[in-house]
Amino acid sequence: MNINTITTDDLRHMEGKDGLILQGCGGDLKEWVDGINEMFTEAGILKDGSKFEDVFTFQYGELTCLLYPFEDVKLDIGKLAVWRLQTHENFGGTWLSDFVPNRLGGFIGEPSPEPEKPDCALIGQDGNIFNLVGIAARTLREHDLKDQAKEMKDRVFACGSYGEALCIIGEYVNITDSEAEPEHRPSLRQQIKDAKHTETPQKQKPAKQQER
Template sequence: MNDVSIKHVSAEEIKEMTDTEGLIFQGCGGDPAEWVSGISDLLTKEGILLGGDSFKEVYVFEHDGRTNILFNMENVKLDMGKLAMWRLKSHSAFGGYWLSDYLPNRLGIDADAMQTVSGKPEMQLAGMDGNIFNVLGNASRLLKENGLEAQTKEMFERVTASKSYEKALEIVSEYVQTELSIPEKIQEIAYDSRGFERLYKTILRDESMPKTTLEHTLHGWYCAAWRGDGGALGLEDFVHRLKTSNEKPYASLAQTCRSLHFLRQELYDLAHDETHWNEYYQVNELYDTCAREYQERFQVHVTSSFSSWKLCEASLYPKTEIQRELDHGHITRQDNAGPKHIYICAPLRNDVERNVETARLFAKEVFDAGDIPICPHLMFPPIADPKDTVQDEKAFGMCLKLIEGCQQINVYGRPTEGMEAEITHAKRLEIPVYEVPSAKKRVQEKPPRSRNPGR
């Protein structure tokens, strides 16, 4: 609180702030200093305001008979994903608005005059069926309608790999504009230091990695990879963030290699004028060092099918991570002796009882053929209510884990959104996907009721 500047300004002065971003709280009567202190403490406890950081500039203004407070977010270390989710949940209490939304919607600033305008298609989460597959399906259709098929596939892969409902919503909101979407001005700063902070922590943890002039070297890579027009951190601020960061090292050596490979490609794509070739070669050398260490430890190359490479996210700041170094599912799939594990990919929703019975018949066909059916319809509905969002998401995450250990996935009928996600996951792991002939007709027909529906 000692470094916070609280300024009283007019609404007209707020209208001029089109080149910055912040969060506005409405109806803040009383002492502004108490509000600033209380909000800062709350965001710190929620893990949103990071590393002991604080807001530097706060503005108090009157509009529509209310006292409002604008928290300027520039040069403040925040977990933007958590802040976006918290803003939505607390809107009824604080009336929180992004400044970039408040200017056109409350103060009448022409959106065309704003310096940054989201080019993403818009989708309202409020009032929508909250099931993640419904949200994912609506977002996918919206992206496809706008000619963004590649983004649709990428979104599917990231959402199905996410480990929580909130993280899944956050990912969807990166591709379509929702109430959780982070404003474009903040996204411009989002290629910030966080990925380099994780890389820094990883290098400090691993004894084999070079540490001489580490902070200066990482700042050089950061500047070389910067895509914005200005706004990059200077050396002093960058080093401060590295040394005070709460970010964690990468969870595996495979992820470290994948992240370095990603950064190497980024620098290669940007080094057209030979300005940053030195940084490219430095990253390439560190990648080679990590790849050699991986091969020495596990006796396979890090990019091989036996490693967890393809399960790792190609990003310097991965949203989701796995901790294992080897793809045990791939190793299992290489065992061609004996029956195959075959995953039953079939519809579940709408008529759950009917679809479970249909899937049971499909599983019996696989069993009769001498293979081992892995049928989630027979495992999860009795213990995880498909209508309960939390239980359903947990069960679906387990379904994806089951797929990883299978040698084939059989698809029955026209794929639903959930089936599409399963198919995408299988293809990502290079698991054969077999569309069963005539299954579509059988899915649509009501199966005969079994006298003994149990095992």
């Protein structure tokens, strides 16, 4: 396993590539990589025994971030999209292809960068696909993107799975939860350990009846 240190400028030269970025990774970075490999394998996101071997770390402001490139791994992108949406509050997950245009000003050397996607706060909403599509379509219309809103809805309702639908929505809007920046988080294994070892409140014993 290799964890290579890069800069945000290096990210801007990665046009044509994509990956998962986790923000605010505290503790041992190796534990984060091992933990994500283990978690994604159990969830069926990583397929055919593949795992992330070459990962990048970089600083964004005061946050330590990890980039898991999609090259050389076999992924179920639909399942990964669902995982990212459901766990964004905990891991601050975003795509490289969204992070660079929205946070860093775009890729360097792109001949014709795509228009910036509007932010759409879908994380934390009712996960019913009709609800999510409705919110995303309304966001697009509010940004004078009526044609894109119709195109997105047609594609979503013609696709074959929930995960694929989320991927399509993500092509048109930048899926967010709030304006708040991600915070530093303890190591992934520590988070899992804390969750598993949360003490169950002891049942109160009934008060002893007074002797008659």
